[in-house]
Amino acid sequence: MNINDLVRENIQKLSPYSTARDEFKGQASVFLDANENSFGSPLPADYNRYPDPLQLDLKEAISRIKGVPIENTFLGNGSDEAIDLLYRAFCNPGKDNVILVPPTYGMYEVSANINDVETRKISLLPGFQLDLNGMAEAIDARTKLIFVCSPNNPTGNSLNRHDIETLLTNFNGLVVVDEAYINFSKQHTFIRELTEYPNLVVLQTFSKAWGLAALRLGMAFASSQIIDVLNKIKPPYNINQATQDLALEALKNIDQVNAWIKTTVNERDRLASALADLPAVRQVYPSDANFILVEVTQPEQIYNQLVDDGIIVRDRSKVVLCEGCLRITVGTPKENARLLERMKAFA
Template identity: 65%
Template sequence: MFNLDALTRNNIKTLAPYSSARDEFSGEAKVFLDANENSLGSPLMKWYNRYPDPHQVKLKQAIAKVKSAQTNQIFLGNGSDECIDLLYRCFCEPGKDNVIICPPTYGMYEVSANINNVEVRKAPLLDDFQLDLVHLESLADANTKLIWICSPNNPTGNSLNRTDIETVLNNFNGLVVVDEAYINFSRQRSWVGELAEYPNLVVLQTFSKAWGLAGLRLGMSFASDAIIEIMDRVKPPYNINQVTQELALQALEEVGQVNDMIRLIVDMRNALAEVLVQIPGVEKVYESDANFLLVKIREAKKVYEYLLTKGIVVRDRSNVKLCDDCLRITIGTEQENTLLVDALGSLY
């Protein structure tokens, strides 16, 4: 049975979170002399001299409407990377616990584990880029606290079978983290709607991809209110700055525009895949539910270097397990996609 209290690190259970000036006061006031801010303003705009809302209440309310979630099910991080790091810090005892990742996958799961001195166990995906459930089960033990599942996956671009993820959720007593950074480009249903069904589920999403706000660094975690409360306890008091909160709120008012961009990117992704597969040297273009394509191409390293001479940067993934001779190509603008195709065409 899933037991969040048993999963949480003992020092976190008794941790008294930092109480900021804004935590100790709620309501309206005319004069703020509590937080040692510069009351004269700033060289930029006067209101940036004040600390931001440490709980991001208005932003969470807006996100909750768009994502059909409750505000107490939302944690906001300085990028998804902060969310990843906090899950280690809250639930993994350094030098004792372990986590499972399923390579090829997003590299920060392993990097953050190493930073936090947490053992990483690997259950590589099968040749079709799906979960190896038998291997996953064989790796898990009493000290396995997290299983990381990226769907749609990076760098392969495919969505993982929903029934396989359900199997993991139903049979693992630790936290199952489903990273949905690319979910907006997929027809798959988000796992956010399943939070009530699975108390051990954590879903990661981001403003960096479909929302086009990578420069703001704003990640989202969705989980039970009990899990969110623990993450809130550990986070820095003002981890989401005022500018990010304001601009994200503005972006959330433009859902229609974002949906239009998503449709255009998906159309360009499909069109680019059809063109690339016809280029000599391209052996396979993998199906994608993301805003990129994984392309198997002869002598990928040489092709990568050649594209650099043309001023085109893609991602060489040829050293990654199961991605031999593969390049990961982000969907660009129509002009950028055309330049890429022309460059490859001139090579062959």
């Protein structure tokens, strides 16, 4: 597969913006090239200089943990930026289409609509697995991307690995595997398959297991050809220096993160078991994420009452295949105990 054949013609011809930091490499003591404030910034740290546009120090630190070379790594302002850039790079507005598999993460469709790209929705099968036959029928010559989320949001389950490999082998476009919740799953990341499938893009994030949702830092791993395209069209300084500095510090605390993951998984299993025994709960779906999808007797009433009690969950009862369901994030042991105590009051 030649990835360049998938790239929009205008993107192939695009001359990317060249920053001052792109044009100068090396050491210097006086920087008068980027029209920055030479006196500093009114903060304890000096943020008057533009950040590294390619975030090489941060990517190197990520590479040591993920085992992925820098040239196969893209960092975005959240995974949402990578999603949007994939549309802009590979989908011609008003002409191309993408495959979505609801219920799934809503930004895939929002980004498609923003970029005027048709979405073809093939709902998951009962059990929340891929309908490969339905997807095959929906794919045509103008289908450029397939988005799959595993573990899936909002269902929480991992998708069948063989099914995803079938897509990667047979689809002549990009397969985007969103692994935002992979840290909470026993499934292996698809990062291991990057060298095998040139059309694979793996999304991960610092927002979940790493506890850095406020920083808005997402990762995309793919072939160097795909990463080069994303770097070509991204905003020049898409990851600010404060985010880069804080993420580098966070990466030094992997033991703490791993401890949180272990606690979260244990709490998830305990919470799921306790919820299943409550009269208001009809079904607790298996989860490989840091949340649980729960079918309840009166979703709207229970949701509103929990809000009144200061407990916020997510009402997913109007989402396809999630009728009657609430999505509940796994909290701290104290938060989970409070939720369970309140849920006992519902019939």
